[in-house]
Amino acid sequence: MTIQRSSDGRSRLWTGTFCILILVNICSSMALQMTVPIVAKYAISLGASLKFASAIASVMSFAGLLMCPFAGAIADRVNRKWLYVIASAAYGLCIISHFAVRDPVQLLLLRLLTGFAFSFTNLTIIAYSATYVPQDRYGEGVGYITLSTFAAQALGPGMGAYLLEHFGYSAAFASAGCFSLLSALTVVFISYEDVRRSVGKYKFSLRSLIEPRLLVFSLLAALYSMANGLVSTFMVLIGDERNIANVALFFTVYSLLMVLGRPVYGKLLDKKGVYFILFPSYLLSGLGLAAVGLSATLAAVLAAAVLMALGQGSGVPSVQAHCVRYMGKERAGVATSTCQIGQHVGNTIAPWLGGQMVSSFGYTATFCGFGAAMLTIGWAAMALQYRVIDRLPGAPSIPE
Numbered sequence: 001m002t003i004q005r006s007s008d009g010r011s012r013l014w015t016g017t018f019c020i021l022i023l024v025n026i027c028s029s030m031a032l033q034m035t036v037p038i039v040a041k042y043a044i045s046l047g048a049s050l051k052f053a054s055a056i057a058s059v060m061s062f063a064g065l066l067m068c069p070f071a072g073a074i075a076d077r078v079n080r081k082w083l084y085v086i087a088s089a090a091y092g093l094c095i096i097s098h099f100a101v102r103d104p105v106q107l108l109l110l111r112l113l114t115g116f117a118f119s120f121t122n123l124t125i126i127a128y129s130a131t132y133v134p135q136d137r138y139g140e141g142v143g144y145i146t147l148s149t150f151a152a153q154a155l156g157p158g159m160g161a162y163l164l165e166h167f168g169y170s171a172a173f174a175s176a177g178c179f180s181l182l183s184a185l186t187v188v189f190i191s192y193e194d195v196r197r198s199v200g201k202y203k204f205s206l207r208s209l210i211e212p213r214l215l216v217f218s219l220l221a222a223l224y225s226m227a228n229g230l231v232s233t234f235m236v237l238i239g240d241e242r243n244i245a246n247v248a249l250f251f252t253v254y255s256l257l258m259v260l261g262r263p264v265y266g267k268l269l270d271k272k273g274v275y276f277i278l279f280p281s282y283l284l285s286g287l288g289l290a291a292v293g294l295s296a297t298l299a300a301v302l303a304a305a306v307l308m309a310l311g312q313g314s315g316v317p318s319v320q321a322h323c324v325r326y327m328g329k330e331r332a333g334v335a336t337s338t339c340q341i342g343q344h345v346g347n348t349i350a351p352w353l354g355g356q357m358v359s360s361f362g363y364t365a366t367f368c369g370f371g372a373a374m375l376t377i378g379w380a381a382m383a384l385q386y387r388v389i390d391r392l393p394g395a396p397s398i399p400e
Contacts, residue, residue, distance in 0.1 A: 011134030013141055017190060021129050024183050025148035028088060028125055031095060031180035032118065033156025038164050038172055039098075039111070045169075048104035056108050063115025064122070065344040069209035071123045072337025080128040080333070081192040085184045087120035092180030098173040121180070123340060127332035130324050131192065136270060142321035143266030150259050211331070211338045214323050216385040218342035220278070223374050224316050225343045227285055229350030230370060231292060231308065235301075238363050244298055250305045257309035265314040266321070274322040277314050278382055285311030286375030293367025 043053035075083060094114040101107045126145065133141030163172040231250075239247025269277055288307030295301045320339055327335035357366040 011136050013134060013137050013144075015132070018132050018141070018144075020186065020190060021132060022144060022148050024186050025125060025129070025145055026151050027179045027183035027186070028121060029149045029152030030156045030159075031092060031176045031183070033152045034160035034163075034172065034176035034179070035095060035098075037157045037161050038169070041164075042098070042169055043104050043107055046101070046104050046107060048107075052104055052108075056104065056111055059108060059111045060115035060118060061344060061347055063112050064119040065341070065348060067116050067119035068123065068337045068340050068344060071120045072127075072333040072335070072340075073209050074120075075124050075127045075333025075336075076331050079192075079194055080124055080131070081187060081190070081194075083120065084124040084128050085187050087117055087124060088180050088184035088187070091117040091121045092177040092184065094177075095180060096174050096177035099170040123333065123336050126320070126324070126336045128187075128192075130332045135325065137266075138270065138321045138325040140263065140266030140270055142324065143262040143269075143317045146317050146320065147259060147262045150255060154255070209334070209337070210341070211327060211334050213389055214326065214335060214338040216381050216389060217319050217323050217326075218338050219381050220378060221316070221319050221339050221342035222346035223282075223378055224285070224312055224319070225346030226350040226353075227289055227308070227312065227370070227374060229347055230289070230354045230367065233350070233354060234358065234363065234367075235292065238292070238295065239301070241363070242296055244295065244301060246298055247301055249298065250301050253302050253305040254309045254312075257306060258313040261310070261313040262317060265318060268314075269318050269321060274318055275382060275386055277318045279379065281311045281315035281318070282375050282378035282382075283311070284308075285315065286371040286378075287311075289371030289374060290368045293364045293371070 040053040040057040043056045044050065048056060091114065094110065094117050097110060098107070098114075101110055126142070129145050130138070130142070133145075160172050160176060163175055235247060235250055238244070265277060284307050288304050288309075288311055291300065291304035291307055295304055320336070323335040323339040324332045354366060354370075357369070361369070
């Protein structure tokens with residue numbers, strides 16, 4: 001694929017195709033975000049208990065954890081354009097099919113199938129989009145692509161809830177599914193140059209599913225997702241216990257700063273390298289978690305939101321972009337899946353582990369402890385990657 005350059009000699013990022021891909025990502029994310037607030041409620045309307053409804057709502061994450069390594073390997077072996085089209089169409093049809101189920105067990109099985117389709121959609125779109133991002137601008141490009149998720153998070157839940165309230169479950173699920181189908185249809189008309197190398201017969205191996213040199217970055221991604229999971233699960237409960245009014249403003253400030261910072265962090269990643277971003281990122285994230293645990297007023301909560309946004313906002317997209325650049329476009333699938341395994345693990349264990357610690361030690365000790373652990377483990381893991389793994393023979397030459 002020919003790389004276009006701007007007047008200052010830099011590789012051109014903002015092509016027409018890249019702009020269309022931003023819209024494709026928004027549509028794909030809307031399909032997910034529109035259903036987030038209504039699945040558990042729908043399960044209860046079918047007769048599920050609250051506990052079973054919660055399991056139904058979370059089964060997609062479990063499916064994603066199971067399928068993520070296989071999705072990455074497949075994305076590196078087949079044409080990513082058509083893999084995305086098929087997966088996104090299947091995902092959309094699964095969502096539309098939700099209103100046809102008649103009992104909670106059927107819904108559980110359908111959500112599991114939906115999770116399998118989504119795992120391919122979610123992973124392939126990043127690997128596919130990387131084809132259109134110049135290598136020297138991966139940080140900035142992937143940052144903008146993942147930024148589209150925040151646009152969907154801002155619009156999707158409200159739209160899904162509105163459609164449910166005024167038109168019912170059928171309209172809500174059908175509209176969400178149509179966003180995914182629209183995403184698939186748009187990609188059909190985008191020209192694509194297959195970046196796969198000429199390969200012989202496929203040989204199954206652990207390395208074909210997971211890239212060992214990226215396992216540290218998978219751990220780093222898990223730390224970020226655990227921090228997000230803890231805050232999302234317990235912030236409102238902390239506000240209730242400590243009588244902090246309007247504690248939900250934490251998420252408003254957090255999301256706004258995450259959006260505003262993405263382009264800046266991407267450019268820094270491209271110019272300075274991933275470690276320039278991650279070392280302060282883990283410091284800020286750790287301090288942010290501790291600040292949440294110590295918060296007693298709304299002002300303290302908002303200060304914690306600023307720290308968390310600066311830490312998480314710079315670190316999460318940087319890890320994702322670095323993994324793709326580390327392995328190159330040919331293995332972008334496995335690079336993305338290795339990173340996402342950590343994210344799935346963190347999302348799965350954070351609420352459970354946090355609940356156990358809060359029950360035993362309280363909110364302050366739990367959040368301060370997680371903050372200290374995030375800083376210590378994050379810095380130790382990066383030192384191992386930087387001092388040992390990145391210096392092994394065959395490691396790619398990229399900015400440090």
